[in-house]
Each structure stands twice: as structure tokens, then as C-alpha cells.
Amino acid sequence: MFASLLFQICFKKSAVSRMDVVRSVSSDSSWLNKVVILSKMTRWELEKMNYPDLSEGQFMDVLKKRGSDIKRLIAFHDSQKEVETIVTNTLQELKIESRTVNRLTYKEEDVAWADAVIPVGGDGTFLVAASKVLNRKKPVIGFNSDLQHSKGHLCLPKNCSLNPRTIKETLEKLKQGQFSWMYRTRIRTTLNGDGEPPVELHYRRRNLYQPRDEIEDGNKSPKTIVLPELALNEVFAGELLSARVSNIDLKVDDANEIPVKCSGMLVSTGTGSTSWHYTHNQLATQTVRKLLSFAGADPNKAYDVARTYNSNLIFNPEDPRLGFTVRDIIEEDPSHIPSGFADKVTIKSKCLDASLVIDGGMSYNFNEGTVAMFETRPEDALKTVVLTP
Numbered sequence: 001m002f003a004s005l006l007f008q009i010c011f012k013k014s015a016v017s018r019m020d021v022v023r024s025v026s027s028d029s030s031w032l033n034k035v036v037i038l039s040k041m042t043r044w045e046l047e048k049m050n051y052p053d054l055s056e057g058q059f060m061d062v063l064k065k066r067g068s069d070i071k072r073l074i075a076f077h078d079s080q081k082e083v084e085t086i087v088t089n090t091l092q093e094l095k096i097e098s099r100t101v102n103r104l105t106y107k108e109e110d111v112a113w114a115d116a117v118i119p120v121g122g123d124g125t126f127l128v129a130a131s132k133v134l135n136r137k138k139p140v141i142g143f144n145s146d147l148q149h150s151k152g153h154l155c156l157p158k159n160c161s162l163n164p165r166t167i168k169e170t171l172e173k174l175k176q177g178q179f180s181w182m183y184r185t186r187i188r189t190t191l192n193g194d195g196e197p198p199v200e201l202h203y204r205r206r207n208l209y210q211p212r213d214e215i216e217d218g219n220k221s222p223k224t225i226v227l228p229e230l231a232l233n234e235v236f237a238g239e240l241l242s243a244r245v246s247n248i249d250l251k252v253d254d255a256n257e258i259p260v261k262c263s264g265m266l267v268s269t270g271t272g273s274t275s276w277h278y279t280h281n282q283l284a285t286q287t288v289r290k291l292l293s294f295a296g297a298d299p300n301k302a303y304d305v306a307r308t309y310n311s312n313l314i315f316n317p318e319d320p321r322l323g324f325t326v327r328d329i330i331e332e333d334p335s336h337i338p339s340g341f342a343d344k345v346t347i348k349s350k351c352l353d354a355s356l357v358i359d360g361g362m363s364y365n366f367n368e369g370t371v372a373m374f375e376t377r378p379e380d381a382l383k384t385v386v387l388t389p
Contacts, residue, residue: 032175035091036114037100038129039084040121040145043078045102076146081144083161084120090168094175103128116141116174122150123275127359130232136183139383141174145168153274154232156387170387175186178388183381184229184271184317191356193370195223222369229358230380233272237347237356237366238264238327247305247350252324252342259350263328267345267374269371270317277323320376346373364371 049070051059063070084100091098098118101110103125111117111132119129119142126142133140143161144152152158160170173179238246246264251257268277271280288309289302315323321341349370355368 002255011194029178032096032115034097034114037088037091037098037118038083038106038111038117038121038125039100039102039120040080040119040125041103042073042077042080044073047073064233067217076110080121080145083143083167086164086167087118087120087143087171088209090171090371093168094171096175097169100122103181106132108132108134111138114138116272118130118143119155120145122152123125123154124360126152126154127232127361131229131359131361132185133382134228134230136379136381136383139181139385141385143170151331154271154384156201156385160387172225173387174385179385180388182317182386184232185230185269185320185376186382186385187267187322187374188230188377188380189227189235189356189358190223190224190373190375191227191370192224192372193362194365194367195225196365198229200361200363204261204335227358227362227364229362230382231272232382233268233269233275234266234268234277235372235374236264236266236276236358236360237372238262239351239354244352249271249348249350250326251346251348253344257348260326261330262326265347266322266325266327269376270315270319273314273323275327278310278313280325280327281313283305318381320378322374322376340376344373344375346371 036308043227047061047063051062052182054062061206062071063073088098088100099110099113101107106128114141117129117133119125119140121142122144125139129140129142142152142155144158145161146152146153147161149157155161156170162165242263245261248260248262248265249257250260250265266276266280268275283306285302288306289299290301292302292305315321321343322345323341324345347367349367350368350373352368353367355363356370356372357363
């Protein structure tokens with residue numbers, strides 16, 4: 001009976017999460033004349049940035065004392081730059097003008113100049129590339145430069161980056177218009193809060209033992225803004241300190257507001273459903289086996305049930321709905337806490353030292369009294385490509 005129920009849930013979820021979208025095929029072979037290449041910031045480059053005043057020898061000594069695998073760091077850096085060089089040279093061969101930037105020098109002016117943005121890296125680099133594209137007119141097309149370690153769900157298929165030949169064939173297809181457009185839904189966030197400017201999550205540091213009245217000025221008037229960042233994967237809201245409980249009030253569409261204690265809130269797109277959304281919600285086969293045994297059902301069906309359930313966590317990148325997840329609910333009976341899909345999600349913070357984070361990058365204050373509203377709009381979609389066989 002339990003297995004049957006799970007299958008019904010999966011079927012229902014699948015039925016509402018798949019969309020038949022008609023895509024227009026590009027036939028204009030002259031559309032691609034100028035591109036911005038977004039270079040992945042390798043670990044080697046990031047490490048060197050932390051020690052700008054050291055000589056090469058001194059820098060190497062620091063890494064050795066720390067126990068870093070220097071050969072691996074250099075090998076990964078060289079491999080990344082090799083793919084990047086191939087893409088650059090091939091664009092030149094095809095008479096496509098290009099300029100190369102990294103996440104520190106990448107500006108909206110670069111997007112305005114180019115016909116397309118081409119990140120060379122993995123999903124993280126793709127997300128950085130998308131962050132400066134604020135409408136559905138400019139495409140982002142990613143090459144995966146680390147085929148061994150990166151899944152690259154957002155990038156072109158891995159066989160496009162295998163070698164110089166496949167990279168050239170792929171760019172020729174793009175130049176000739178042999179592809180279809182895909183418009184990936186993104187999340188628009190309206191925030192009513194303290195108006196403090198955001199910071200990159202990587203650089204965010206707080207003294208968690210600092211008195212609250214020294215952290216923030218409680219007399220500030222709240223400000224309502226539409227965040228300039230559109231989330232391609234997901235938005236997370238919760239306490240910065242993961243061991244601390246996140247207190248929020250949750251409102252889904254037009255339902256009543258519900259107080260929730262949890263480990264934070266995830267609001268995801270179909271694109272992001274292969275990422276954090278999937279990782280958090282997936283069921284392990286051994287968990288399903290135990291549940292089937294408790295329900296008196298055949299535990300040998302656990303693998304198939306888990307696979308069916310997990311596969312239906314993923315929904316179409318062009319689906320306009322939001323997938324939302326309340327993480328680690330602290331509740332005797334969590335069954336009344338909704339999860340699933342919505343057109344609009346609103347949360348109000350009752351947190352002490354929290355952040356609202358867009359695609360794992362830009363971080364906004366999300367402390368007590370701050371309200372965030374999430375929705376999707378057609379004009380906010382990200383233009384990407386699907387290569388035709």
C-alpha cells in the first residue's frame with residue numbers, strides 16, 4: 001500500500017511538472033558576431049589573490065607549509081586555461097570577436113556589447129555569467145571545462161568540450177543557427193528590509209557574539225526593493241550559523257501564514273531542481289526499504305520506488321512555478337507544513353543573524369521583520385540553447 005501511495009505521488013508530481021514547450025529554431029547564421037568569454041576563477045588564482053604581496057617562491061612556501069596539493073592545483077588550473085584557449089582561438093578562426101573577463105571584472109557593459117555570453121567552467125561559472133543578464137534577450141551558452149569532476153547541468157553536453165574538434169563543431173553549429181532556444185525560468189525577489197547592500201557570500205563574515213544592537217540599527221526604516229539578481233537555481237533564506245534554528249512565517253500563494261521552525265527555506269526553479277532541491281529532497285533506497293517494510297509492502301521494490309520518486313523531483317526549466325522546500329522542520333507533526341509547487345511564496349523572518357542568498361552568491365540581510373516575496377515572470381527568463389542532433 002505504501003509503495004502504491006509513493007507511486008501515486010510520483011505520478012501526480014510528474015504530471016504537473018513536465019511542460020510541452022514549443023521552441024523556435026534559430027535560422028539566422030549571422031547572429032553570433034561578438035561574445036564575452038567568462039573565465040572560471042580557478043583555486044590556484046583564488047589562492048594567489050589572498051597573497052598579493054608575496055613572490056612566487058614565498059607563495060609556494062605558504063602552500064607547502066599548509067599541506068596543499070600544489071601539483072593538483074596547477075594541473076587543474078592549466079587544464080581550465082587550455083579549454084579556454086581553445087574556445088578563444090576557435091572563435092577567432094570563425095571570425096567571431098571576443099573579449100575575456102573573470103568574475104571580478106565581469107560587468108553589465110560586457111553583456112550589452114556582446115551577442116552572447118560564453119562561460120567556460122562549470123555550473124558555478126554559468127551562474128555568475130547569468131547574474132549580469134537581466135532580461136530574456138541575451139543568451140548564455142556554457143562550455144564545461146572540467147569533464148571529470150563537474151556535472152555541468154547548465155552547460156552544453158560534455159561531448160561538446162571533449163577536444164578542439166568538438167569545440168569547433170559546436171561553435172560552428174551555434175554560428176549556423178543549428179539549435180533551439182530554451183528560456184529558463186528565474187526567480188524575482190522583492191525584499192522589504194533594512195536596505196543594507198548585499199555582499200558576496202564567500203566574503204561574508206560576522207562576529208556572531210557581537211551584541212545585536214551593534215550589528216544593526218533597529219531604528220532604520222524598512223525599504224522595499226526588487227533585487228537586481230534573478231535566481232536561476234534557487235534562493236535560500238535562513239540563519240548564517242547552520243546550527244541555529246531559523247524562525248520564519250511562511251505564506252504559499254493565498255493560503256494562511258504559517259509559523260515555521262526549521263533549518264532554512266529553499267525556493268527553486270526547474271533549472272535548480274537538479275541541484276540543491278534534488279539533493280535535499282531525494283530518498284535513499286535504504287530509507288524506502290525501511291518504509292516499505294514498516295508498511296508491510298515488498299521491500300524488494302525499494303530501488304524502483306526511490307528511483308521513480310527521485311526522478312520526479314526534477315521539473316522542466318521552463319516551468320513557471322516555484323518549487324519550495326522547508327528544510328529540517330522542527331515540528332511534532334510536520335504534515336501540515338506545505339511543500340511542493342506555488343506561483344508565489346512569501347516568508348517573513350524572525351531570525352537573529354540570517355541571510356537571503358541568490359544562487360549561492362549574493363547575500364542579503366534577512367533578519368527579524370524582513371519580508372521576502374518570490375515569483376516568476378516571463379520577461380525574467382534566461383535565454384539558453386539546446387543543440388539539435
